[in-house]
Amino acid sequence: MNNPVIKNILLVTITGTAFLIVSIVAGLCIGSSDYGPHYILKAIFNRIEPDPNFEMILWQLRFPRVLLAVIAGGALSLGGLVFQALLRNPLSEPYILGISGGSAIGAIIGIQLGFSYFPGVSFLAFSGSLITLIAVMIISSGNNIGKDSMILSGVMINAFCSAVIMFLISISIDYKIHNIMFWLMGDFSSADPKQALLLLKIILPCFLIIFIFSNKMNILLSGREMASSMGINVKKVMIILLVVTSLMVSVTVCYCGLIGFVGLVIPHILRLILGSDHRVLVPASILFGGSYMVLCDLLSRTLPTQADLPVGVITAMTGAPLFIYLLRRVKNVS
Amino acid sequence: MSHKVLKIESLSHSYTEKSTLNKLSFSISRGDFFIIAGPNGSGKTTLLKLLAGIEKIQRGGVRIFGKNLSKYSKRELAQKVAYVPQYIPSEFPFTVFETVLQGRTPHSGILGINSEKDIGITKKAMSFTGVDRHHKKNVGKLSGGEKQRVQIARAICQEPSIIFLDEPTASLDIAHQIKIMDLMKELTKKGVTVVMVSHDINLASMYADTILLLKNGAIVTMGDADSVLKREILEKTYECKILVDINPVNKRPRINPQSMI
Numbered sequence: 284m285n286n287p288v289i290k291n292i293l294l295v296t297i298t299g300t301a302f303l304i305v306s307i308v309a310g311l312c313i314g315s316s317d318y319g320p321h322y323i324l325k326a327i328f329n330r331i332e333p334d335p336n337f338e339m340i341l342w343q344l345r346f347p348r349v350l351l352a353v354i355a356g357g358a359l360s361l362g363g364l365v366f367q368a369l370l371r372n373p374l375s376e377p378y379i380l381g382i383s384g385g386s387a388i389g390a391i392i393g394i395q396l397g398f399s400y401f402p403g404v405s406f407l408a409f410s411g412s413l414i415t416l417i418a419v420m421i422i423s424s425g426n427n428i429g430k431d432s433m434i435l436s437g438v439m440i441n442a443f444c445s446a447v448i449m450f451l452i453s454i455s456i457d458y459k460i461h462n463i464m465f466w467l468m469g470d471f472s473s474a475d476p477k478q479a480l481l482l483l484k485i486i487l488p489c490f491l492i493i494f495i496f497s498n499k500m501n502i503l504l505s506g507r508e509m510a511s512s513m514g515i516n517v518k519k520v521m522i523i524l525l526v527v528t529s530l531m532v533s534v535t536v537c538y539c540g541l542i543g544f545v546g547l548v549i550p551h552i553l554r555l556i557l558g559s560d561h562r563v564l565v566p567a568s569i570l571f572g573g574s575y576m577v578l579c580d581l582l583s584r585t586l587p588t589q590a591d592l593p594v595g596v597i598t599a600m601t602g603a604p605l606f607i608y609l610l611r612r613v614k615n616v617s
Numbered sequence: 618m619s620h621k622v623l624k625i626e627s628l629s630h631s632y633t634e635k636s637t638l639n640k641l642s643f644s645i646s647r648g649d650f651f652i653i654a655g656p657n658g659s660g661k662t663t664l665l666k667l668l669a670g671i672e673k674i675q676r677g678g679v680r681i682f683g684k685n686l687s688k689y690s691k692r693e694l695a696q697k698v699a700y701v702p703q704y705i706p707s708e709f710p711f712t713v714f715e716t717v718l719q720g721r722t723p724h725s726g727i728l729g730i731n732s733e734k735d736i737g738i739t740k741k742a743m744s745f746t747g748v749d750r751h752h753k754k755n756v757g758k759l760s761g762g763e764k765q766r767v768q769i770a771r772a773i774c775q776e777p778s779i780i781f782l783d784e785p786t787a788s789l790d791i792a793h794q795i796k797i798m799d800l801m802k803e804l805t806k807k808g809v810t811v812v813m814v815s816h817d818i819n820l821a822s823m824y825a826d827t828i829l830l831l832k833n834g835a836i837v838t839m840g841d842a843d844s845v846l847k848r849e850i851l852e853k854t855y856e857c858k859i860l861v862d863i864n865p866v867n868k869r870p871r872i873n874p875q876s877m878i
């Protein structure tokens with residue numbers, strides 16, 4: 284088949300997968316207890332008898348952590364991509380719109396009620412994300428509300444969520460308060476293999492559904508009327524995509540905390556290179572978003588800091604400047 | 618030419634309490650160049666959106682090829698009818714080729730993977746509208762007239778029997794206005810029915826087979842240019858002084874609004 288679209292999808296999937304594998308290997312090999320990549324590769328492929336300490340570090344600590352980073356990176360990048368397409372605003376991102384914040388409130392309430400991560404906490408986080416999403420949509424659906432106002436309302440919802448989160452923390456007599464604070468900035472250190480696999484099971488179907496709707500997202504970029512006249516049931520497609528994306532984002536927030544700006548950085552860079560076809564951008568966002576997160580996490584583990592650095596610090600440090608740059612550009616265009 | 622592709626029966630529509638359209642009944646023949654004109658707020662765009670199946674019909678009926686509009690599935694309708702809105706956002710950089718190719722959506726599968734045939738139709742639509750030399754450019758970087766022609770190419774790519782356009786010449790200079798109108802006229806010669814909302818009565822006079830004059834959601838009159846574009850009708854509809862003479866070249870009525878001071 285020499286269809287250009289299929290060719291592009293395959294090409295981006297192959298390069299993305301290669302990139303992801305390299306990042307994963309780097310994520311597994313590099314860390315504070317340095318065994319060296321040579322040793323680790325040999326151990327993985329059963330060429331030597333590794334020492335049990337090392338097995339523990341590799342499979343119990345680094346592997347789930349890297350896996351979690353891959354899933355979270357893919358989910359958050361894709362989340363950003365979908366929101367940008369549906370709201371037709373290149374500045375949209377789950378964290379910036381306050382949707383991650385809403386999930387976090389739900390999750391904290393769940394944790395304090397003593398629910399288990401799945402389904403209790405995840406369900407509450409999902410509800411939280413849907414409520415904030417609906418709030419953003421209502422605020423930005425007015426006739427004269429511009430793109431900046433949508434972002435502005437997102438920022439306000441985010442500020443409100445942060446306040447509620449702080450309040451919730453302050454009224455709890457939780458001895459693990461340090462953990463919650465850490466989780467708030469995004470963190471993979473508590474990853475365990477079972478959790479990571481469960482998250483994978485929820486998020487993979489979301490990836491698939493979004494990919495199936497990727498061509499419809501292309502058409503939706505020309506506006507709702509246009510899409511409707513091309514035979515697309517706009518309402519149905521919007522609702523499915525928004526619900527699936529919120530689910531994906533909120534479950535990620537449950538397990539990994541608040542990690543911002545990934546959904547802004549990755550889709551933006553990919554669009555510059557690959558254009559606007561979402562059939563190509565969806566797999567690209569998942570694969571390159573996953574790689575990016577593994578590398579950010581790697582950086583947060585290996586930087587010479589006093590303690591572990593939350594990965595959200597790294598993503599925000601790279602993402603916030605880009606956001607400001609994009610904001611200026613969008614303003615110049617409109 | 619007497620075959621009616623569109624039949625509108627006592628169509629009414631209202632936003633909130635104010636009614637925008639009041640019991641309209643008329644029909645449109647195959648291959649007709651049909652122009653809807655009228656003052657601001659007369660309900661032209663609403664009527665167009667209702668006919669194109671974009672706005673939901675509240676009361677009355679619209680039949681397309683004898684079948685009730687509400688009985689069509691979205692996809693089925695999109696294979697017969699194309700719509701070119703007044704404004705199309707272009708924040709996201711699609712190329713001209715990609716945009717025109719999107720017109721094949723109602724004819725292709727869920728991922729919109731296109732066949733050789735689709736690509737052939739796309740190329741033909743681009744050369745028909747004269748945008749083929751820009752095919753690799755971003756639509757956002759084109760001029761207003763070129764953008765409009767890309768949208769028309771996309772609509773043609775849909776291979777519709779009826780094309781609805783909402784003021785396609787509104788923001789264009791006269792040369793580009795004529796280009797667009799010529800394109801649409803050529804389409805009607807191929808048997809495509811063109812239904813257009815336009816503010817420009819002189820363009821309507823030059824091109825339309827049928828003009829529908831709308832005011833306050835009701836039909837003032839409908840017919841060919843000679844019967845509709847009369848001084849007394851226009852003065853009453855637009856509430857201003859108008860001089861109507863005959864264009865010496867094409868012998869069509871020419872409308873000259875007069876200053877009120």
